[in-house]
Amino acid sequence: MKSRSQDQSLSDSRELDRSYDPLTGSTADDEELSAVRYRPEGLDPLVQKTNFSRRELQVLYRGFKNECPSGVVNEETFKSIYSQFFPHGDSSMYAHFLFEAFDTRNNGSVTFEDFVVSLSIILRGSITDKLNWAFNLYDLNKDGCVTREEMTEIMHSIYDMMGKYTYPCMEDNAPKEHVDNFFQKMDKNNDGVVTIEEFLETCQKDESIMQSMHMFDSVI
Amino acid sequence: MAAGVAAWLPFARAAAIGWMPVANLPMPVAPAGKNKRQDEMIILNVSGRRFETWRNTLDRYPDTLLGSSEKEFFYNEETKEYFFDRDPDVFRSVLNFYRTGKLHYPRYECISSYDEELAFFGIISEIIGDCCYEEYKDRKRENAERLMDDQEDNKDAKPPNMTCRETMWRAFENPHTSTMALVFYYVTGFFIAVSVITNVVETVPCGTSPNQKEVPCGERYTVAFFCMDTACVMIFTVEYLMRLFAAPSRYRFMRSVMSIIDVVAILPYYIGLVMTDNEDVSGAFVTLRVFRVFRIFKFSRHSQGLRILGYTLKSCASELGFLLFSLTMAIIIFATVMFYAEKGSSSSKFTSIPASFWYTIVTMTTLGYGDMVPKTIAGKIFGSICSLSGVLVIALPVPVIVSNFSRIYHQNQRADKRRAQKMQKARLARIRISKQGTSNAFLHSKRNGLFSEAPEFTQLPYKMNLSEQSSTEEDQRLNKSTSLLESQHHHLLHCLEKTTNHEFVDQQYYQQSYLEAGLQNYPSRSPSLSSRDGVSGTCCTRRSKKQHAPLQNASGPAHMQPLTQVHAHPRGLQELSTIHIQPLSTSRSSLNMRVDEPASLNCQSSQITTAIISIPTPPVTTSDGDAHLRAGPAHQNVVKVSAL
Numbered sequence: 123m124k125s126r127s128q129d130q131s132l133s134d135s136r137e138l139d140r141s142y143d144p145l146t147g148s149t150a151d152d153e154e155l156s157a158v159r160y161r162p163e164g165l166d167p168l169v170q171k172t173n174f175s176r177r178e179l180q181v182l183y184r185g186f187k188n189e190c191p192s193g194v195v196n197e198e199t200f201k202s203i204y205s206q207f208f209p210h211g212d213s214s215m216y217a218h219f220l221f222e223a224f225d226t227r228n229n230g231s232v233t234f235e236d237f238v239v240s241l242s243i244i245l246r247g248s249i250t251d252k253l254n255w256a257f258n259l260y261d262l263n264k265d266g267c268v269t270r271e272e273m274t275e276i277m278h279s280i281y282d283m284m285g286k287y288t289y290p291c292m293e294d295n296a297p298k299e300h301v302d303n304f305f306q307k308m309d310k311n312n313d314g315v316v317t318i319e320e321f322l323e324t325c326q327k328d329e330s331i332m333q334s335m336h337m338f339d340s341v342i
Numbered sequence: 343m344a345a346g347v348a349a350w351l352p353f354a355r356a357a358a359i360g361w362m363p364v365a366n367l368p369m370p371v372a373p374a375g376k377n378k379r380q381d382e383m384i385i386l387n388v389s390g391r392r393f394e395t396w397r398n399t400l401d402r403y404p405d406t407l408l409g410s411s412e413k414e415f416f417y418n419e420e421t422k423e424y425f426f427d428r429d430p431d432v433f434r435s436v437l438n439f440y441r442t443g444k445l446h447y448p449r450y451e452c453i454s455s456y457d458e459e460l461a462f463f464g465i466i467s468e469i470i471g472d473c474c475y476e477e478y479k480d481r482k483r484e485n486a487e488r489l490m491d492d493q494e495d496n497k498d499a500k501p502p503n504m505t506c507r508e509t510m511w512r513a514f515e516n517p518h519t520s521t522m523a524l525v526f527y528y529v530t531g532f533f534i535a536v537s538v539i540t541n542v543v544e545t546v547p548c549g550t551s552p553n554q555k556e557v558p559c560g561e562r563y564t565v566a567f568f569c570m571d572t573a574c575v576m577i578f579t580v581e582y583l584m585r586l587f588a589a590p591s592r593y594r595f596m597r598s599v600m601s602i603i604d605v606v607a608i609l610p611y612y613i614g615l616v617m618t619d620n621e622d623v624s625g626a627f628v629t630l631r632v633f634r635v636f637r638i639f640k641f642s643r644h645s646q647g648l649r650i651l652g653y654t655l656k657s658c659a660s661e662l663g664f665l666l667f668s669l670t671m672a673i674i675i676f677a678t679v680m681f682y683a684e685k686g687s688s689s690s691k692f693t694s695i696p697a698s699f700w701y702t703i704v705t706m707t708t709l710g711y712g713d714m715v716p717k718t719i720a721g722k723i724f725g726s727i728c729s730l731s732g733v734l735v736i737a738l739p740v741p742v743i744v745s746n747f748s749r750i751y752h753q754n755q756r757a758d759k760r761r762a763q764k765m766q767k768a769r770l771a772r773i774r775i776s777k778q779g780t781s782n783a784f785l786h787s788k789r790n791g792l793f794s795e796a797p798e799f800t801q802l803p804y805k806m807n808l809s810e811q812s813s814t815e816e817d818q819r820l821n822k823s824t825s826l827l828e829s830q831h832h833h834l835l836h837c838l839e840k841t842t843n844h845e846f847v848d849q850q851y852y853q854q855s856y857l858e859a860g861l862q863n864y865p866s867r868s869p870s871l872s873s874r875d876g877v878s879g880t881c882c883t884r885r886s887k888k889q890h891a892p893l894q895n896a897s898g899p900a901h902m903q904p905l906t907q908v909h910a911h912p913r914g915l916q917e918l919s920t921i922h923i924q925p926l927s928t929s930r931s932s933l934n935m936r937v938d939e940p941a942s943l944n945c946q947s948s949q950i951t952t953a954i955i956s957i958p959t960p961p962v963t964t965s966d967g968d969a970h971l972r973a974g975p976a977h978q979n980v981v982k983v984s985a986l
Contacts, residue, residue: 185350185352186349188349189349204354207354207831208838210846219360220360237353241353244357252359255359256360259360260360260363276360280361280838280842281842284842287846287848288844288845289844289851289852290844290855291852292844296843296844300364300842330368331362331365333368334362335359337371338355338358338372341352341356
């Protein structure tokens with residue numbers, strides 16, 4: 123760890139040099155060395171791990187590699203990709219939550235394996251798996267229950283994606299009302315949190331939710 | 343949506359699973375994909391060079407030749423490839439556009455051949471990426487100007503209905519327009535030359551007079567010179583008056599530099615005429631004659647280069663100023679030094695500091711007349727330093743002025759600064775448009791009701807027999823106009839709308855509705871409707887009025903419009919429901935319909951039977967896919983529909 127004074131004295135020439143990035147404190151050379159070049163383990167292990175066919179994995183990987191040539195997605199890239207699908211509003215918060223959900227190893231980057239495993243759950247998993255995944259998405263601190271605050275944050279992020287120009291005009295308490303509604307529906311014992319069991323139970327009873335869960339099965 | 347991320351659309355759609363448990367409204371049906379066809383390789387044979395790519399790479403842009411069914415015309419059955427008899431080098435850029443979503447312009451390529459290829463493949467040039475767009479535009483402008491220059495010679499046709507005044511002005515400004523103008527141009531040029539030469543020759547001594555004194559020609563042949571002068575001045579006066587008459591803005595003309603030069607050139611003559619008798623001012627009169635030399639500046643109308651030179655000097659004012667200032671500084675310094683250095687020597691010409699100025703200037707500009715020369719050693723040393731530094735001081739600003747001149751010259755040849763500004767504005771507009779493109783695409787498709795979902799969906803209880811047949815036709819039509827990718831993307835956005843129970847709208851509509859919201863109090867957004875007759879919210883009526891005609895059944899909603907409109911709960915909103923919400927009679931989803939859905943969706947079908955509207959136009963409809971989902975029990979909002 124360099125001392126402060128040393129940093130200061132070096133800063134002038136390094137800034138002129140332009141290879142120094144004061145924000146991250148690393149020079150361009152450093153960054154290149156530490157750039158991740160990640161390769162997935164192989165097609166066959168992935169076919170076994172997930173419920174995708176070989177061909178589907180090929181298609182997925184080609185798309186993945188196109189946007190992320192280094193083999194991993196970091197949060198910024200994730201957000202920028204996601205925002206291209208939602209040009210109206212601000213999808214960065216929801217993308218952040220998604221990233222958290224995809225990043226199962228919590229190391230700030232999503233490899234192709236993580237990506238494909240999560241997709242396999244969402245698209246090819248059983249209904250319970252899907253609901254579990256969704257619950258995991260809502261449960262921001264991964265403690266097994268969704269509090270009102272967590273749900274409000276999620277709701278805000280979803281509503282943010284709509285942007286400003288909506289009909290009817292977006293009111294400020296629209297997300298909150300939606301959250302209230304959600305809790306009313308899900309929170310059976312009225313303890314202020316929704317546990318996974320309550321969630322599963324309610325969702326499985328709700329036909330429209332069940333139906334919509336199957337909607338994206340044919341996405342790939 | 344950039345084509346590059348098109349491959350991530352499945353992921354984005356999968357991520358929508360997060361909205362499902364939260365949504366209160368049923369989701370629309372997903373568009374069916376022809377998955378089998380997706381992952382095919384296509385071979386494109388362009389003049390013998392084979393390019394291979396995935397079919398869905400090309401499908402990303404359905405409104406180009408390669409992305410649409412137009413390419414089937416070029417399909418070769420025997421070789422199972424698409425053959426194009428075009429330039430393979432340019433095709434490389436075209437294909438890269440599909441792959442990466444960015445169109446690049448290769449610098450070595452000729453601009454017109456590139457444009458032709460783009461036109462052939464149905465790609466508009468506005469989507470060229472920022473990296474290449476400037477170059478492309480520059481080259482295009484150059485080309486256009488070159489073509490224009492060639493054409494200008496043929497452009498002799500006078501625009502009709504030009505008044506005499508306009509004709510004259512045009513003749514003055516542009517001598518090539520007519521023969522008369524050309525004649526006039528040359529005549530004035532000739533007389534300017536004559537006048538200048540006269541002034542010069544006037545002072546040449548020619549022959550001796552009987553007094554054995556050399557007299558200048560002017561005094562010898564006074565009458566001849568006077569006649570010449572008069573003739574020239576008459577021509578100049580007539581010319582000036584004609585220009586003044588023809589000028590579109592006389593005041594501006596009188597203030598212009600050229601007209602001032604004209605006036606200054608002819609005024610001395612008239613002043614001379616007036617004041618010949620008075621002896622006192624004859625001396626001043628002689629001085630005035632100096633101004634006659636300004637006639638030579640009239641040549642600048644005839645020479646483009648002179649004008650540019652003048653403009654350059656004007657624009658280099660700062661550099662010239664710097665040159666002058668630094669020279670002055672140096673002169674004063676060195677003059678002082680030389681004066682004091684030479685003070686000691688006897689018979690020195692350096693009598694005062696101002697007297698030394700002359701020496702310093704002559705030395706610094708490396709003229710070195712030699713009329714003033716330092717004699718002391720110190721003087722000589724400082725003198726040499728002076729001449730060395732003189733070279734430097736003068737050499738520094740001169741290249742700046744020269745480069746300015748060259749730049750202005752070329753700029754004058756090619757483009758105005760104004761045209762460059764227009765290009766900048768156009769570029770900003772272009773970027774804005776392409777950014778809006780994706781969001782507009784969704785709104786546009788909504789408005790045109792491109793959500794056709796019925797045929798695949800079997801649970802639909804109210805499927806009309808009529809619609810089945812026509813809907814498949816529409817299906818085909820639809821699939822031609824939007825790619826699967828687009829329809830999937832729109833479906834995703836539609837799901838988001840359903841989740842949040844709000845809709846995407848145009849900025850215009852939003853502002854309108856916002857204004858209306860401001861007029862009435864709308865504290866909450868509870869969409870529950872109470873049964874109430876009332877004034878329909880202007881939001882929706884306006885929208886329905888703005889319904890676009892292109893849909894043949896657009897008249898449908900218009901017919902439904904006059905029916906009872908239930909005003910929303912006062913705590914609620916501008917949400918309206920026209921009672922024609924039965925799925926039975928849904929027309930192709932129009933924006934008007936969309937408005938009603940949040941409210942209408944929750945109606946149990948049985949409730950709605952109170953108002954069945956017979957639509958005059960036979961609905962060429964696809965039943966809205968949402969209809970089927972009304973059976974869902976979980977409804978947030980209960981709608982009570984009033985009796986009609």
